[in-house]
Amino acid sequence: MxxxxxxxxxxxxxxxxxxxxxxxxxxxxxxxxxxxxxxxxxxxxxxxQSSSKMLHGGIRYLENFDFALVREALKEKKAWTDLTPHLTKEEMFYIPVYKESKWPLFFVRIGLFIYDLLSFFKNPKRKVLNAKETLKALPNLNPKNLKGAGVYSDAVVEDxxxxxxxxxxxxxxxxxxxxxxxxxxxxxxxxxxxxxxxxxxxxxxxxxxxxxxxxxxxxxxxxxxxxxxxxxxxxMILSKGSHIWLKREGLELAHPMVLQTKDNRVIFVIPQRDAILVGTTEKALEPNTDIFNIQASEEEINYLIDAINQYFPTAGIDQDSILSTFAGVRPLVAEGNKARxxxxxxxxxxxxxxxxxxxxxxxxxxxxxxxxxxxxxxxxxxxxxxxxxxxxAPLKKRSRIGMYPKGDEITEEEIKNIILEELPKTSDDIIKRRLSMLYPDQLKLTKAQIEGLIKEVRNDN
Ligand SMILES: Cc1cc2nc3c(=O)[nH]c(=O)nc-3n(C[C@H](O)[C@H](O)[C@H](O)COP(=O)(O)OP(=O)(O)OC[C@H]3O[C@@H](n4cnc5c(N)ncnc54)[C@H](O)[C@@H]3O)c2cc1C
Structure with missing residues (x-):
């Protein structure tokens, strides 16, 4: 050698x-x-970077009696919210229940109890609300046939x-x-x-x-x-999932939600500062599909907008409400003939x-x-x-900008330090991953200026 x-x-x-x-x-x-x-x-x-950005046990896997997985994931959720509080946040999620919902209120009540049991009751306390209490917490919600809501805790993560x-x-x-x-x-x-x-x-x-x-x-x-x-x-079974980031205006939402869709899926709606994350879809892909640069399709975007409008008919959500979209592919392993x-x-x-x-x-x-x-x-x-x-063991090194950075402008000096310490190669690496895409207003530099800084720092070192 x-x-x-x-x-x-x-x-x-x-x-x-x-x-x-x-x-x-x-x-x-x-x-x-x-x-x-x-x-x-x-x-x-x-x-x-294309997930629903949740550290969760997976409340819907209870339906499949996947208790061991839910228990394991709840344990890991607790571990990472303790180890990385600057990148994670426990939130109370609301599951609105209607007369026609697949999961009736008593079912949600039992599900939430099992979910908390599997966390050994380390999850923040769950509750079940009646329709009036639900509308107080979520005033824009469609009131027609509303029965109430289940409320439980999961964590949001800067994935x-x-x-x-x-x-x-x-x-x-x-x-x-x-x-x-x-x-x-x-x-x-x-x-x-x-x-x-x-x-x-x-x-x-x-x-x-x-x-x-x-x-x-x-x-x-x-x-x-x-x-x-x-x-x-x-x-592998390639299963695509897309999300949209919505502007906050029109859909003033104080709590993350889990929506049950007409086709028996669930959609997460997660408010984050100036934006609301909505997803995900579920679409089978052919095994040879090029998945490296996968994008959300028009059909998926419309599906997510329709779901939101059913729950919030007065919010007037349409294509103009969208800030950005993204898609990813679930790494599912085939199990006989089981559906995706x-x-x-x-x-x-x-x-x-x-x-x-x-x-x-x-x-x-x-x-x-x-x-x-x-x-x-x-x-x-x-x-x-x-x-x-x-x-x-706790992580020894944090990234320079956490999930909830202070309101200060992100300076040129800070970008240079990120270039030196955090291995980015392009301006997108910095904007989308080293900073947080949720805080574009704190970045006053253009993409071209960032590319210039990358060259400058690389030449100096
Ligand atoms: C829509 C959606 C929502 C989800 N939501 C959640 C959620 O809320 N919570 C949750 O717990 N899980 C969620 N998941 C699942 C979770 O996102 C995945 O399980 C996880 O991110 C997979 O990580 P990974 O490292 O295996 O794959 P990846 O992140 O895809 O990493 C694999 C890497 O391999 C690289 N690679 C490929 N070929 C080569 C090569 N030739 N040379 C070098 N590198 C190569 C790729 O570039 C890629 O970066 C979601 C998944 C999807 C799609």
Whole structure:
């Protein structure tokens, strides 16, 4: 091996820098294993920034009797609201119930009790309101046939930032991470995995070596493993979900809500400072769909607007009320002939070759357990001991701008520090992920000015 190859050799390489890859990087570096994470786009720029932004047990999974998953996710929700209060917030969610709703009020009452029971009653206290009390809390709500509402607690999370902070926490002696680098080839040479990457910014190439390779590529897994000629039976069901950010005007809403739709789905409506997040849709995709730059379709946007207008008929929500839209693809793992909506969000770990691991499924909320499980499997296969819960240790490094930044203008100096410390490569990385897309008014710099600062800082260093 030449000098460069030795420098580029790690104990582990993780492919995929969403929340799961970030969690695995942290898990391994906490165990002092030399690990490199490689991400094709920016870190957390795919599914992990396109979620409904909730750390939750998943109240609707109770319908499928998925109690173990709900219990696990509620435990993780509590852990992360305690560990990262600057990125998470417990909120009381309202589920309005109408005469024609799929879940009647008594059903909601039982569901909320089970949900709190599964949190070992650590959730803030649930309640059930009658119609009059519901309208007092949500004055614009459609009163026709309203029976009442269930009220329970879940957490809202700044999704891309939690993944970023797990990465920042891992960098240093044991961990490194590169973005905008696509893995193009993975092959065994002399008992090591050889991983070829290509920069998606300047087309340059580099080769890395590692004893173990871990795929944390979420919904991209089947497509990528096929492209890399790895022996693998396709397992993913690609299920697209879109969201819209609405202007706050017209829909003055004090509480997040869970809406039951006519087609038996649920839609979350989450107010955040000047905007309201509404989603999500559920649309099957063909296995070979290009999902890297997926966008919300007109049909999905109209579906979400219709749902809102049914609940708030006087708000007059239309296309002009939309601030922006985004879409992502759920990394669901097929379970026999089960329908998309019924597939469990449990994760699964596979080892298609010696010292090669693939983790699929799961949800954002349970990323830490997913990371533990893949590392546990790897350690057990290699006859090493495994200790749980090391990753419940507090994060050592925070991102410079949290979820609820103070009202100050974000200065040029602050952007320069972000460029130096938080690994952005483009102005979008800064605007969409290092800052928060909810606070554009605090950023007085244009995209071009930010690009200029990126060049300036890079030239100086
Ligand atoms: C609409 C929607 C709403 C959701 N809402 C919630 C919610 O509220 N709460 C919750 O708990 N969960 C939610 N989820 C689920 C959650 O978002 C996902 O489970 C989670 O984000 C998946 O993370 P990941 O790291 O596995 O995937 P990703 O974030 O997609 O990361 C995989 C990464 O692999 C990279 N990659 C692919 N190919 C290559 C390559 N060749 N080389 C290098 N890198 C590569 C990709 O660029 C990508 O960044 C939601 C999902 C969707 C789609």
């Amino acid at each position: 030449d000098k460069q190859a030795i420098k580029n050799t790690h104990e582990n390489i993780i492919i995929g820098g969403g929340i799961v890859g970030a969690g695995i990087l942290r898990e391994l570096t906490l165990r002092q294993e030399n690990t490199l994470l490689i991400e094709k786009g920016d870190f957390s720029s795919q599914t992990s 891309s930032k939690l993944a970023l902070e797990c990465i920042y926490d891992s960098l240093g002696e044991w961990g490194s991470a590169i973005n905008y680098s696509e893995v193009e080839k993975v092959e065994k040479t002399d008992g090591m995995w050889k991983v070829d990457i290509r920069s998606t910014l300047d087309d340059s190439t580099e080769t890395f070596f590692a004893k173990n390779v871990i795929f944390a590529t979420g919904p991209f897994t089947d497509q990528l493993l096929k492209k890399l000629n790895i022996e693998w039976q396709p397992k 909506g019924k597939v469990s969000r449990q994760h699964k770990v596979f080892s298609p070759d010696e010292n090669m691991y693939v983790i699929v499924g799961g949800k954002y909320t349970t990323f830490r357990v997913m990371a533990e499980d893949v590392v546990k499997k790897m350690h057990q296969d290699q006859g090493r001991a495994f200790k749980r819960d090391l990753s419940l």
